Amino acid sequence: MDATLVQELIDRDWAQFVAQSRRLGLGAPERSSDRIDLVVSPTGTTDRFRAVLLCDGYDAVAPALDFAELETGVELGKPYWPRMSAAPYNEIAYAGRRLPILCTPGTRGYHLHPSHHAESHDKNIWRLPLQADLIARLLTRMGSYQGCGL
Amino acid sequence: MESRDQLAEVRNEAMLWPIEVADQEGDTANVIANENAPLSRLLHEGLDALYGPPGHNADDFDLVIAGVAVDNLGESLIEWLRHHLEVVITPKDVHRG
Numbered sequence: 001m002d003a004t005l006v007q008e009l010i011d012r013d014w015a016q017f018v019a020q021s022r023r024l025g026l027g028a029p030e031r032s033s034d035r036i037d038l039v040v041s042p043t044g045t046t047d048r049f050r051a052v053l054l055c056d057g058y059d060a061v062a063p064a065l066d067f068a069e070l071e072t073g074v075e076l077g078k079p080y081w082p083r084m085s086a087a088p089y090n091e092i093a094y095a096g097r098r099l100p101i102l103c104t105p106g107t108r109g110y111h112l113h114p115s116h117h118a119e120s121h122d123k124n125i126w127r128l129p130l131q132a133d134l135i136a137r138l139l140t141r142m143g144s145y146q147g148c149g150l
Numbered sequence: 151m152e153s154r155d156q157l158a159e160v161r162n163e164a165m166l167w168p169i170e171v172a173d174q175e176g177d178t179a180n181v182i183a184n185e186n187a188p189l190s191r192l193l194h195e196g197l198d199a200l201y202g203p204p205g206h207n208a209d210d211f212d213l214v215i216a217g218v219a220v221d222n223l224g225e226s227l228i229e230w231l232r233h234h235l236e237v238v239i240t241p242k243d244v245h246r247g
Contacts, residue, residue, distance in 0.1 A: 016176040017176070019172070019176060020172060020176040020238070023172055023214070023216075023236050023237070023238045024214060024217050024238055025216045025217020025218070026217065043218075088246040088247065090247070103246060103247035104244045104245055104246055104247065105244075105245055105247075110247055113247065115247060116247055124175070127175065127176075129174070129175050129176030130174060130175060130176075132176075133174045133238075133240055134244070136214070136217060137240075137244065140217060140218065140219060141212070141219055
């Protein structure tokens with residue numbers, strides 16, 4: 001991982017990501033180094049969630065999508081994910097914990113999952129605007145909202 | 151003061167709106183859309199503007215306005231775009247592992 005390159009690549013994609021988030025009704029993202037937070041709500045509820053894109057290694061690996069405790073953003077993981085009825089949830093062992101994943105190309109979890117480890121994909125499939133599309137898709141088009149926590 | 155006929159003429163004249171369309175990757179193009187046209191036309195014209203004609207199959211794409219994938223593409227533009235002059239055209243389905 002090249003930390004300088006990671007920041008340059010996030011810089012490159014940032015404006016397009018912010019615009020795409022706005023168009024998709026996700027609101028304004030906040031960035032802190034290689035972490036991006038978005039407070040969002042699934043269709044059909046006023047419940048709010050903090051989506052987090054962990055972009056460490058953005059030069060070489062896809063962002064990891066996770067959800068965090070809403071107020072502090074510190075705790076991450078399954079209790080903080082929105083449960084959508086038709087979302088392709090799965091999980092992998094990653095960085096010493098069980099990381100919930102959406103099993104679709106462009107997410108870090110998908111590419112690290114043993115079933116897909118050998119697949120080859122263009123890096124463009126994980127660029128930030130596509131992450132906005134994925135988050136919006138999860139919240140609005142992957143079935144009905146079932147509650148908080150996986 | 152405008153005459154009644156003049157007012158009627160103004161009211162019958164469809165408004166044209168500049169709409170920014172974005173694809174899934176966030177790349178954009180611009181189309182001019184008639185507010186009385188169905189949203190299906192905006193979807194077709196947006197696909198042509200983004201990818202060039204002959205376009206993709208519109209049935210494979212959602213038209214997303216302010217975060218909502220429009221269910222009824224027969225609705226007219228004016229019902230949706232008064233405050234949202236940008237839309238996203240994105241594939242209906244994604245690959246699932």
